[in-house]
Amino acid sequence: AEVKISQEAYLKPLLHALKYPASAVNGVLLGKCTKKDSASIQVEEAIPLLHAHLSLSPMMDAAFCVLDEYCQRKGLSIVGYYHANPTIDQPAPSPIAKRLADRIYDTVRESDKNGEVCMLIVDNSELEQLAQALNASRSLDESSSRLTGVSVLTKSGPNWTKSARARIEGADDGSSQVLLRNQLAEGRHLDLIDWDAHLDDTSRPWLPA
């Protein structure tokens, strides 16, 4: 399946991970899945979920209940899962990431036999290289702009493998990466409210209006 990721869906997971650099974080990817000649997934939004105890299920269940209504309202479906690990050498995707991504895949397939799902994993060591490149100059040169800091995986059989047909909006010329750096400099990652943060204080808005 071909995967197209909007700029926002690229930035959000990274901002989320960088707000909680010592924890694993995860979230859901929303968008549309079309099956004209070949399957194609359009990821439009990334919804941040948890930054603690990712293997406990009740708050995930609760999040999906709330998301159901949001998806219906906006005409979006669940098309993927994102995950970031806290340690730089952790093999990606971790067992927890795989399990949660599989759960989402199974849930999507329940209502749509041909549904497709993708997984976006933050690649910490590539992110580090990207950070070095971004700190060194205002914009990225051609070799550096292939660095995105994320890997996009799709499911083939029981395994998740790197997608050869994944494109991130604005990444080819490095403009999305530069935007990431600018948003970090402004501290925008600190303003991000995930499901966990919303549960701690429900006056904090979680979903976009």
Added chain:
Amino acid sequence: MADQNLVPSDLVELEAAFRKSPTDLSIQQKILSLLRLHRIRRPDLVMKIGPYLLKKGRGRLGNSVYDVREQILIAALDLHRLGDAQQELKWLQENFPKSLRVKGLEAMIHEARAVPHHTSNTDTAAQNAENSYRKALELYAEILNEDPCNGFAMKRKVCMLRSKGTQEGTNEAVRALNEYLVLFPTDVEAWREMADLYLELQQVELARFALEEVVMLSPINYASHLKLAEALYTLGDFSTARRYYSQSLELNPDHNARAAYGLVLCATALQPGRGGG
């Protein structure tokens, strides 16, 4: 000092005040005290404030200058600013040459060096990282030699094993933490960490045992009952989960969204015809 009365929620106000008057030393001092008192992890703030406060506010710090230097050292490590950390270590070593606490900080710096930067030459980087890792373990062993009940050194070993990021690493961290808990069975934070480790290994049943210890050690903390309820729910034991969610709500009925959601989910799962436990 009034600083002892600061609560975590004061941080939002203080940060805003700091942004408005970034050179106000009393605000800076309050922020650092609050972060130390409640062990809040904000290395960005510490590095913005700490060095400046040391330069311009040495007089008003008095004895807390030692705490501030340690705070800066640790924050620098968090941001991988090893040079800044090394600087603080040097000062602390000169003033407290025989201190085990300072030795522990030295070991932490080696821990931070034990992460190879993927951008440098891979072979020498990997070798240096290995050496630093070993040096950190050596220093902790030296500390434990002098003080066999040094909780700090024992806990750092657990952290080192956990940060390997592998199943084996986390399993070894569990073993090391068990050794610590034999000596300090009432350390509720350690039991929380144990639960965290088991959850990382996706062994929810074992996490539940650890969380039960946490509830026993902190029975009026609404969050303990809440976490145990979440583990029980994950294991499919909805009726027991519901009891702990209810207990959590009784202890904290006003700002407890998780327990409220949890209660609804359990009640739904327990409805006849749903196959709930």
